[in-house]
Amino acid sequence: xxxxxxxxxxxxxxxxxxxxxxxxxxxxxxxxxxxxxxxxxxxxxxxxxxxxxxxxxxxxxxxxxxxxxxxxxxxxxxxxxxxxxxxxxxxxxxxxxxxxxxxxxxxxxxxxxxxxxxxxxxxxxxxxxxxxxxxxxxxxxxxxxxxxxxxxxxxxxxxxxxxxxxxxxxxxxxxxxxxxxxxxxxxxxxxxxxxxxxxxxxxxxxxxxxxxxxxxxxxxxxxxxxxxxxxxxxxxxxxxxxxxxxxxxxxxxxxxxxxxxxxxxxxxxxxxxxxxxxxxxxxxxxxxxxxxxxxxxxxxxxxxxxxxxxxxxxxxxxxxxxxxxxxxxxxxxxxxxx
Amino acid sequence: xxxxxxxxxxxxxxxxxxxxxxxxxxxxxxxxxxxxxxxxxxxxxxxxxxxxxxxxxxxxxxxxxxxxxxxxxxxxxxxxxxxxxxxxxxxxxxxxxxxxxxxxxxxxxxxxxxxxxxxxxxxxxxxxxxxxxxxxxxxxxxxxxxxxxxxxxxxxxxxxxxxxxxxxxxxxxxxxxxxxxxxxxxxxxxxxxxxxxxxxxxxxxxxxxxxxxxxxxxxxxxxxxxxxxxxxxxxxxxxxxxxxxxxxxxxxxxxxxxxxxxxxxxxxxxxxxxxxxxxxxxxxxxxxxxxxxxxxxxxxxxxxxxxxxxxxxxxxxxxxxxxxxxxxxxxxxxxxxxxxxxxxxxxxxxxxxxxxxxxxxxxxxxxxxxxxxxxxxxxxxxxxxxxxxxxxxxxxxxxxxxxxxxxxxxxxxxxxxxxxxxxxxxxxxxxxxxxxxxxxxxxxxxxxxxxxxxx
Ligand SMILES: Cc1ncc(C[n+]2csc(CCOP(=O)(O)OP(=O)(O)O)c2C)c(N)n1
Ligand SMILES: [Mg+2]
Numbered sequence: 152x153x154x155x156x157x158x159x160x161x162x163x164x165x166x167x168x169x170x171x172x173x174x175x176x177x178x179x180x181x182x183x184x185x186x187x188x189x190x191x192x193x194x195x196x197x198x199x200x201x202x203x204x205x206x207x208x209x210x211x212x213x214x215x216x217x218x219x220x221x222x223x224x225x226x227x228x229x230x231x232x233x234x235x236x237x238x239x240x241x242x243x244x245x246x247x248x249x250x251x252x253x254x255x256x257x258x259x260x261x262x263x264x265x266x267x268x269x270x271x272x273x274x275x276x277x278x279x280x281x282x283x284x285x286x287x288x289x290x291x292x293x294x295x296x297x298x299x300x301x302x303x304x305x306x307x308x309x310x311x312x313x314x315x316x317x318x319x320x321x322x323x324x325x326x327x328x329x330x331x332x333x334x335x336x337x338x339x340x341x342x343x344x345x346x347x348x349x350x351x352x353x354x355x356x357x358x359x360x361x362x363x364x365x366x367x368x369x370x371x372x373x374x375x376x377x378x379x380x381x382x383x384x385x386x387x388x389x390x391x392x393x394x395x396x397x398x399x400x401x402x403x404x405x406x407x408x409x410x411x412x413x414x415x416x417x418x419x420x421x422x423x424x425x426x427x428x429x430x431x432x433x434x435x436x437x438x439x440x441x442x443x444x445x446x447x448x449x450x451x452x453x454x455x456x457x458x459x460x461x462x463x464x465x466x467x468x469x470x471x472x473x474x475x476x477x478x479x480x481x482x483x484x485x486x487x488x489x
Numbered sequence: 490x491x492x493x494x495x496x497x498x499x500x501x502x503x504x505x506x507x508x509x510x511x512x513x514x515x516x517x518x519x520x521x522x523x524x525x526x527x528x529x530x531x532x533x534x535x536x537x538x539x540x541x542x543x544x545x546x547x548x549x550x551x552x553x554x555x556x557x558x559x560x561x562x563x564x565x566x567x568x569x570x571x572x573x574x575x576x577x578x579x580x581x582x583x584x585x586x587x588x589x590x591x592x593x594x595x596x597x598x599x600x601x602x603x604x605x606x607x608x609x610x611x612x613x614x615x616x617x618x619x620x621x622x623x624x625x626x627x628x629x630x631x632x633x634x635x636x637x638x639x640x641x642x643x644x645x646x647x648x649x650x651x652x653x654x655x656x657x658x659x660x661x662x663x664x665x666x667x668x669x670x671x672x673x674x675x676x677x678x679x680x681x682x683x684x685x686x687x688x689x690x691x692x693x694x695x696x697x698x699x700x701x702x703x704x705x706x707x708x709x710x711x712x713x714x715x716x717x718x719x720x721x722x723x724x725x726x727x728x729x730x731x732x733x734x735x736x737x738x739x740x741x742x743x744x745x746x747x748x749x750x751x752x753x754x755x756x757x758x759x760x761x762x763x764x765x766x767x768x769x770x771x772x773x774x775x776x777x778x779x780x781x782x783x784x785x786x787x788x789x790x791x792x793x794x795x796x797x798x799x800x801x802x803x804x805x806x807x808x809x810x811x812x813x814x815x816x817x818x819x820x821x822x823x824x825x826x827x828x829x830x831x832x833x834x835x836x837x838x839x840x841x842x843x844x845x846x847x848x849x850x851x852x853x854x855x856x857x858x859x860x861x862x863x864x865x866x867x868x869x870x871x872x873x874x875x876x877x878x879x880x881x882x883x884x885x886x887x888x889x890x891x892x893x894x895x896x897x898x899x900x901x902x903x904x905x906x907x908x909x910x911x912x913x914x915x916x917x918x919x920x921x922x923x924x925x926x927x928x929x930x931x932x933x934x935x936x937x938x939x940x941x942x943x944x
Binding site for chain 2: 195197203210230260263272279289293327413414422483
């Protein structure tokens with residue numbers, strides 16, 4: 152493998168070409184804002200006891216999933232871990248159904264039987280929502296296998312955390328995907344921590360994007376707080392995979408503002424660290440600024456904010472007013488009736 | 490409009506906490522995400538972030554207050570430019586509509602007992618499939634895969650040594666030549682990874698057959714089998730099924746020691762969301778494997794290495810298939826019911842022959858499927874014989890015999906003339922030495938002795 156195959160540098164771009172068109176910026180802004188507002192509301196409903204169990208918010212990491220999604224096309228498959236609300240919204244799943252699953256209602260995507268960590272949508276090609284750290288990575292290789300087996304040009308994206316990237320099955324999957332040249336984009340969302348353990352304390356490799364090198368999997372480290380950089384890197388990965396060249400690895404440097412889950416006292420990092428990330432690197436602020444520079448008015452942005460706010464309020468209302476699942480649901484969906 | 494800030498729950502179990510500190514004061518403008526206060530629970534100190542933006546109009550709970558109930562209003566925010574209406578309490582957040590106390594509980598109970606009650610309708614006699622010929626279990630398994638792969642392009646086989654080597658136990662002989670390497674896939678020795686890959690493929694609707702060189706190695710992949718394959722249909726509210734077959738030899742082979750000689754029947758049979766099938770004869774192998782490949786659910790298909798080379802009569806009808814969940818009465822009798830599966834069916838049949846010489850007629854039931862378990866057939870038999878002996882190669886504790894006996898206690902207790910008895914492998918890791926190994930695995934005379942104690 153040549154040095155050029157794994158790159159730490161940001162994707163090169165023509166200096167005077169606009170990074171994104173205004174429409175693209177609009178979409179990125181809208182999609183990221185939807186995730187942020189949705190997650191804030193989720194935190195609130197959790198605080199009110201309307202959402203139970205483990206609940207992992209995606210606040211801070213929005214640019215990763217939104218940027219990758221902008222490089223995909225209809226039919227591409229996605230799978231991720233339990234920190235999945237953002238992925239579902241970006242994939243086009245409805246805020247109402249996601250929120251109603253969070254509150255454990257019959258109208259949720261899994262009819263109340265999955266919860267925060269387990270939602271799926273055949274229609275939007277979203278394959279979960281997995282609670283076992285690393286399990287989604289082999290499953291993702293299987294989604295890519297299916298694309299290849301069926302002779303489509305679709306790709307699969309398997310997201311994992313920095314903590315997950317230490318799991319053995321991740322490397323089994325790298326090997327399998329490289330051997331079979333599967334169209335699989337492995338995305339490591341390096342938010343610097345796996346629960347309370349910093350990436351530096353959990354991985355002897357400090358360049359996760361290079362972790363596919365032994366199998367010849369090209370890797371790239373990307374500023375995951377910059378939706379443009381994410382989108383551009385994802386495009387390269389998608390092109391590589393669609394071209395039949397096998398898997399690709401993207402390491403997104405990102406940050407989660409909130410705790411690991413709702414019950415995380417966050418003693419492993421300082422408030423200053425979090426504040427600094429928010430202040431200096433916030434992905435949504437960055438796009439907001441870009442839009443203003445492109446001449447979009449504050450008013451227009453406010454209209455988007457209001458639209459998103461209403462959408463999220465509607466989802467929250469739907470999720471609170473929907474009925475709980477019928478007790479008979481206990482016994483359905485255990486087996487497919489042959 | 491003003492909004493109340495409520496005391497948040499920060500863990501599934503928190504009911505109250507201390508409002509330790511306010512980080513904003515009345516009159517401050519806050520935006521969503523700003524930390525406005527700190528609260529303490531018995532476990533930790535946590536931050537309260539504003540969800541809405543506005544001006545902090547009033548603080549309702551002073552800092553330092555202990556025992557603030559979750560969901561109690563702690564402050565009021567007003568939207569920009571608006572004035573706090575004072576005592577006029579904003580609408581409290583809607584609480585979930587919890588199903589009325591007691592309602593639904595009866596249905597749940599009904600449903601639960603319904604699920605436990607076997608259909609006690611008389612079991613239908615097995616269909617006569619006509620002409621038969623003698624084939625080995627090995628050939629029957631191969632034929633089952635070949636027939637289903639010819640019929641459905643979504644079916645493929647993957648595992649270690651299944652393609653070029655023709656199978657570690659030569660089960661996949663000839664399949665690579667016929668179907669090519671797109672559909673007969675050699676994997677590296679990475680059970681966890683390739684099982685997860687196959688599960689992912691199955692979630693998209695493909696129908697993988699995963700061969701484990703032996704089921705001992707599937708322990709490396711058991712997380713994917715149970716957490717991903719068995720539970721996804723339920724967790725997805727029925728959206729995403731997992732049509733997959735996990736097959737390979739299970740249980741003791743011969744002199745291969747403890748790590749290569751375990752029966753996993755009760756491990757998998759424990760799990761809702763799986764079907765567990767254990768063929769004995771060539772007909773079982775052919776008919777049940779075809780049914781398993783066609784079944785839209787994850788199937789654990791437990792073979793036995795020692796049976797691979799044995800020959801049995803097997804129907805030649807190209808449509809031959811067997812239903813999953815139906816036991817087979819291998820031999821009729823009226824004095825005792827012997828229930829077995831896989832290679833132990835042969836042991837039970839040998840025991841029945843010995844017993845017949847003494848005039849004891851044993852009914853031998855080949856379970857064929859462990860989940861679903863054909864309780865009805867066993868119950869019907871015990872109602873006739875009033876005695877039950879279960880035979881399994883695996884360990885006794887929480888084993889299949891324990892489950893079958895419990896089913897009989899639940900459903901045919903009044904018909905029993907003697908306590909149900911288990912014959913099983915000894916409760917030890919399987920030893921290597923020839924004599925010790927033989928002493929650890931059920932032999933026909935163990936079954937004979939068990940029956941003699943009952944009749
Ligand atoms: C196999 C397994 N081990 C442990 C856990 C508990 N656990 C859940 S999330 C987590 C940390 C994972 O961190 P990372 O992969 O970095 O993802 P992030 O939460 O940062 O998104 C742990 C240890 C689990 N769910 N599964
Ligand atoms: Mg992490």
